[in-house]
Amino acid sequence: MSEIDSNTMKYKLINMYQQNKAAIEEGLPDVVNRVRENAIRDFDRQGIPEKGSEAYKYTDLMRAFGKTYGYSFKAPKTDVDPETIFQCAVPDLDTYTILLENGWFYNKSGEQLNLPKGIIVRSFRDAATEFPELFEKHYNKYLESHKESIASFNTAFAQDGLFLHIPDGVVLEKPIQIINLLRGGNPLLVNQRNLIVVGKNSQAKVIVCDHTLSQQNFFANTVTEVFIDESAVFDYYSIQNQHNQSSQISSIFVNQMKNSNSLLNTLTLHGGFVRNNIHVKLAGEHAEANVYGLSLVDGKQHVDNFTFVDHAVANCNSNELYKNVLDDEATAAFNGRILVREDAQKTQAFQSNKNICLTQEAKMYTKPQLEIYADDVKCSHGATIGQIDEEALFYLKSRGIGGHEARMMLMHAFAYEVLSHIRVPVLMERYGDLVEKRLRGEFSKCEGCFVHCN
Amino acid sequence: MVMLKINNLKASVDGKEILKGINLEVKPGEVHAIMGPNGSGKSTLASVLAGNENFEVTEGEVSFFNKDLLVMAPEDRARAGLFLSFQYPIEIPGVSMVNFMKAAVNEKRKYNGQEPISAQDFLKMLRDKKKVVEMDDRLTSRSVNEGFSGGEKKKNEIFQMAMLEPKLSILDETDSGLDIDALRIVANGVNKLKTANTSTIVITHYQRLLDYIVPDVVHILYNGRIVKTGGKDLALELEEKGYDWIKEEVNV
Amino acid sequence: MSEQDKILNEVTQNDYKYGFHSDIEQDDIPKGLSEDVVRLISAKKNEPEWLLEYRLNAYRNWLEMKMPKWAHLKIPEINYQDIIFYSAPKQQAKYESLDEVDPELIETFNKLGIPLDEQKMLSGVAVDAVMDSISVKTTFRDVLAEKGVIFCSFSEAVQEHPDLIQKYMGSVVPSNDNYFAALNSAVFSDGSFCFIPKGVRCPMELSTYFRINAANTGQFERTLIVAEEGSYVSYLEGCTAPMRDENQLHAAIVEIVIAADAEVKYSTVQNWYPGNKNGKGGIFNFVTKRGLCQGKNSKLRWSQVETGSAVTWKYPSTLLIGDNSSAEFYSVAVTNNHQQADTGTKMIHIGKNTKSTVVSKGISAGKSQNSYRGLVKVTKRAEGARNFSQCDSLLLGDRCGAHTFPYVECENNTAILEHEATTSKIGEDQIFYCNQRGISTEDAIGMIVNGYAKEVLNTLPMEFAVEAQKLLQISLEGSVG
The missing domain is CATH 3.40.50.300 (P-loop containing nucleotide triphosphate hydrolases)
Structure with missing residues (x-):
């Protein structure tokens, strides 16, 4: 299917890096530039992982890498304000809104968001110069470059993205909504890099919406590093809603300190090819991670959720729930790895993966993994693949509910378990609507979008 | 003595x-x-x-x-005749009650220099002792306490007490969570097992159990010390007045 | 705590009961592996030309292959030139009666609790005893022959039933299937063959005891079981080896072919020498076991109790080809001290309405690593396939590891697949409860472990279950701290 083999593509990208090194590095400080060489070497050594390798057992990355894309080393010259052409599918949410276009931070003519005191939202490139100590401490620290080829590729090319800092003790009531837009007249490969630092005892919620606004082949390779300091509470809701020609590899690396609490929720409504890498390291005792995901896939879409929860110290909890509804010829994969390191006693780690295949052609692959090196732990995982419960369906029908409607109800109920964990009530409601519309097939991917590229 | x-x-x-x-x-x-x-x-x-x-x-x-x-060691205390009826009996999945009891009975016999019990005698003993607490046949064929209701677990404790014939039985809140019928059965069981040579320590928060298992002596434990000792009337007094007067008395 | 520590120290010194070795005159060939060695083995066994070709082909494939690295195991480099690939107790071509067998050899099997004298045998079990590379004695052959059941050593089968061997050997595990299968196919020495004709219910349990005796040798046996339409057999294998400081290699192949309406039960109690408490010595156990449920309604059940070997790499698998065929896999794998096990099963659903059940109970103690690795695959045309997998791990001690790596692949939406896994430890409260009833910590652990493994032990034939139960307790004695 792909137009090019993975090795050729790798060298093409490395070559592109070498040819454009000056342009990539321009305007960025040493803290970002000095790790590039090492990163490109790691990318070179590992290459684009082959399908069948342990981390990519069921996903062919060449579906994303194997196409022809343009690349831009400069921020897009925006002729129109993206806000005028885009309306979010999650409206009526009272949020602080931030836009990024093709991976570049969109500065609304220097206008300041009315954020509570001390909270910093900047473009990645400005922040790198403006907050050297935060970057020195946190940038590129939470991904293991030698194991993460695709993230290393991002590190080598990183030019912009989002920087967010919640200072110690600050509680942000309203969520911050980050809207990532992909648009343009030509196919485009984008490396977006985000860094989020959540200070001690602070609280914040972030909603990330990924959208495509034009019909080109897009490939977004995004890396987000999140540091959650002691006793902080951080929610990260990601809504992926891109068209069928788009590819997305979204990697988030979370590092949690003592008593911190995180919630990561990924809702994949639409996308041609989606791979989510979710890494959470529980590095301080009594930290808790909640990792949830729901994917609704149809057509020939492919969604692969790869999660890795690392219990590095004792007394931490993690809960994980991933659900997939597969229609048409869609394929989905779930890989959930839980590592309980030596001495990480009193760990409680629970994982569940449930899947419904609606058609003969849909394919589901699941690969939970428990690796446990401490004895006083409670760990479990479960995985099921099945169909809609025929008995439940019959029960609903016998109460006069039509077959189609009954199916919808049951699928919605299936999905609801993931939604019920959302900690922003109004967002939970909107999620519910989105899921229902998606399941009914009413949902043209971006209601507010003028492109209607579907 | x-x-x-x-x-x-x-x-x-x-x-x-x-x-x-x-x-x-x-x-x-x-x-x-x-x-x-x-x-x-x-x-x-x-x-x-x-x-x-x-x-x-x-x-x-x-x-x-x-x-x-x-x-x-805990097991030697048990073999020497000290029995604890647990407040929260532990579930041991996969280990059948019959095997569990057979092992326990034989350990005690070994400790006392006796031969292991024959299968026949053991089964007879099992049957007899089940009657003491009106224990369901079903329960002895299941795993130790697994899937037992709260009442069944407490009955099972007294059944084990009957099997092991201890000298001293300590009943730790055996009444907690028991409905009145089960409480009666459990208490009757304890009374049936009582002899002139065996003793019982009944630990309880409420007086009700003592209506059935009548104590010779009642102690009041407060803040790690026995602060009052009396006859069975002390329990009734407590039931009537609550614990506050004890606290006040002690704190004065 | 301290009390339990004491017990731990005392009992981990517990000797491996089967660790003796016997002084028996051996017929060895020189160390090392080459085409000449393959030819020599074949010649010693007086094999037909096609079998030599089969071996050479496998050997050439093996040279091109690499040792698999994906398992959760740390294995030192194996020097294949330092291994003796053929070693046999010196013996006559064939024993006419037990009197002709080396008395030392009979003694060896007596020590293992496997009397070869049919009078002393437990009735109802026929035994094929394999020492190092050679089948020593097969009992009850006449009784079996009356029913048309063939049960003999693999070498004899090659001579006496070449057509059957040629037809079925390699039909389940091709010689290039994997690195160790290729190695075995090149140098296999002996093993067991059993054939149950159409409609016959095998009148007794068939059993093979494998024993590695000689030093520096590898053991490469293969087992082939063919169950014709509507037949039934229950087959058991047991394995032991002497205590030696160096690691010894064992790479076996088991192939099972099951026709329509036939049923095979295959039970293993594997107790190869696991090495000493510091991890020195022990058997490297690389085994390819696979069954083919070829006919409709065919059935296969794997039961295994794995307590031995320094390294275990083993995934008894079933291909469910016939419609309505079913397979079960019941396993207890115990690792203690420095043992490593990466074991599990593969259930490949190809036929319609095929069913599989996986119950795996891992127990890790000491500094051991115990991994379950399993694949459940439902192919596109396997309508109505059903799988249930339960993989539990029990940890004893805080320096061991327990891991589960299930792979679930579903390409048909009428399938229902469920996988559950839990990890737990023996609770101190459980041990205290037993103590309070007069049961020692040691016995309490034994009871709890056997309770945990009961579901699997129940699937073993009676005699084996008792042995396995004892084995579990011995393997784990003193491992709770």
């Missing part, structure tokens, strides 16, 4: 002192009740006597038939 003698017993858990100097003597044939508000140390006392290593004995002596109880 004294069966159990506790002298100035102090014990702590995680460095926190729970028992602050307990003194108690139990003679053969006696029934003692230990009552007290929550957190006074009642269950700790039971656990320490049975040898639970989560509790550290910091001071004091306990003798059981003139032997130093505190140096004995």
Whole structure:
């Protein structure tokens, strides 16, 4: 299917890096530039992982890498304000809104968001110069470059993205909504890099919406590093809603300190090819991670959720729930790895993966993994693949509910378990609507979008 | 003759002192009740006597038939005739009640220099003892406490007591969570097993159980010490007045 | 705590009961592996030309292959030139009666509790005893022959039933299937063959005891079981080896072919020498076991109790080809001290309405690593396939590891697949409860472990279950701290 083999593509990208090194590095400080060489070497050594390798057992990355894309080393010259052409599918949410276009931070003519005191939202490139100590401490620290080829590729090319800092003790009531837009007249490969630092005892919620606004082949390779300091509470809701020609590899690396609490929720409504890498390291005792995901896939879409929860110290909890509804010829994969390191006693780690295949052609692959090196732990995982419960369906029908409607109800109920964990009530409601519309097939991917590229 | 003698017993858990100097003597044939508000140390006392290593004995002596109880391993205390009816009986999946009891009975016999019990005698014993607590046949064929209801677990404790024929039985809140019928059955079982040579320590928060298992002596445990000792009327007085007057009396 | 530690120290010194070795005159060939060695083995066994070709082909494939690295195991480099690939107790071509067998050899099997004297045998079990590379004695052959059941050593089968061997050997595990299968196919020495004709219910349990005796040798046996339409057999294998400081290699192949309406039960109690408490010595156990449920309604059940070997790499698998065929996999794998096990199963659903059940109970103690690795695959045309997998791990001690790596692949939406896994430890409260009833910590652990493994032990034939139960307790004695 792909137009090019993975090795050729790798060298093409490395070559592109070498040819454009000056342009990539321009305007960025040493803290970002000095790790590039090492990163490109790691990318070179590992290459684009082959399908069948342990981390990519069921996903062919060449579906994303194997196409022809343009690349831009400069921020897009925006002729129109993206806000005028885009309306979010999650409206009526009272949020602080931030836009990024093709991976570049969109500065609304220097206008300041009315954020509570001390909270910093900047473009990645400005922040790198403006907050050297935060970057020195946190940038590129939470991904293991030698194991993460695709993230290393991002590190080598990183030019912009989002920087967010919640200072110690600050509680942000309203969520911050980050809207990532992909648009343009030509196919485009984008490396977006985000860094989020959540200070001690602070609280914040972030909603990330990924959208495509034009019909080109897009490939977004995004890396987000999140540091959650002691006793902080951080929610990260990601809504992926891109068209069928788009590819997305979204990697988030979370590092949690003592008593911190995180919630990561990924809702994949639409996308041609989606791979989510979710890494959470529980590095301080009594930290808790909640990792949830729901994917609704149809057509020939492919969604692969790869999660890795690392219990590095004792007394931490993690809960994980991933659900997939597969229609048409869609394929989905779930890989959930839980590592309980030596001495990480009193760990409680629970994982569940449930899947419904609606058609003969849909394919589901699941690969939970428990690796446990401490004895006083409670760990479990479960995985099921099945169909809609025929008995439940019959029960609903016998109460006069039509077959189609009954199916919808049951699928919605299936999905609801993931939604019920959302900690922003109004967002939970909107999620519910989105899921229902998606399941009914009413949902043209971006209601507010003028492109209607579907 | 004294069966159990506790002298100035102090014990702590995680460095926190729970028992602050307990003194108690139990003679053969006696029934003692230990009552007290929550957190006074009642269950700790039971656990320490049975040898639970989560509790550290910091001071004091306990003798059981003139032997130093505190140096004995938990299983030897059991074999010597000390039985604890657990407040929360433990589930052991996969281990059948029959195997469990057979092992326990034979360990006790070995300790007393007796031959292992024959399969036939054991089955007869099982049948007889089940009647004591009106225990369902079903329960003995299941895994130890697994899937038992709260009442069944408590009955099962008394059934094991019947099987092991202990000298001293400590009933740790055996009444908690029991409906009145089950309570009656359990108490009747205990009474049927009572002989002139066996003793019972009933640990309870409420007086109700003592309507069925009538104590010779009632102790009130408060804040790690026995603060009052009396006859069975003391329990009735407590039921009527609550624990507050004790607290006040002690705190004055 | 301290009390349990003491017990731990005392009992981990517990000797491996089967660790003796016997002084028996051996017929060895020189160390090392080459085409000449393959030819020599074949010649010693007086094999037909096609079999030599089969071996050479496998050997050439093996040279091109690499040792698999994906398992959760740390294995030192194996020097294949330092291994003796053929070693046989010196013996006559064939024993006419037991009197002709080396008395030392009979003694060896007596020590293992496997009397070869049919009079002393437990009735109802026929035994094929394999020492190092050679089948020593097969009992009850006449009784079996009356029913048309063939049960003999693999070498004899090659001579006496060449057509059957040629037809079925390699039909389930091709010689190039994997690195160790290729190695075995090149140098296999002996093993067991059993054939149950159409409609016959095998009148007794068939059993093979494998024993590695000689030093520096590898053991490469293969087992082939063919169950014709509507037949039934229950087959058991047991394995032991002497205690030696160096590691010894064992790479076996088991192939099972099951026709329509036939049923095979295959039970293993594997107790190869696991090495000493510091991890020195022990058997490297690389085994390819696979069954083919070829006919409709065919059935296969794997039961295994794995307590031995320094390294275990083993995934008894079933291909469910016939419609309505079913397979079960019941396993207890115990690792203690420095043992490593990476074991599990593969259930490949190809036929319609095929069913599989996986019950795996891992127990890790000491500094051991115990991994379950399993694949459940439902192919596109396997309508109505059903799988249930339960993989539990029990940890004893805080320096061991327990891991589960299930792979679930579903390409048909009428399938229902469920996988559950839990990890737990033996609770101190459980042990205390037993103590309070007069049961020692040691016995309490034994009871709890056997309770945990009961579901699997129940699937073993009676005699084996008792042995396995004891084995579990011995393997784990003193491992709770």
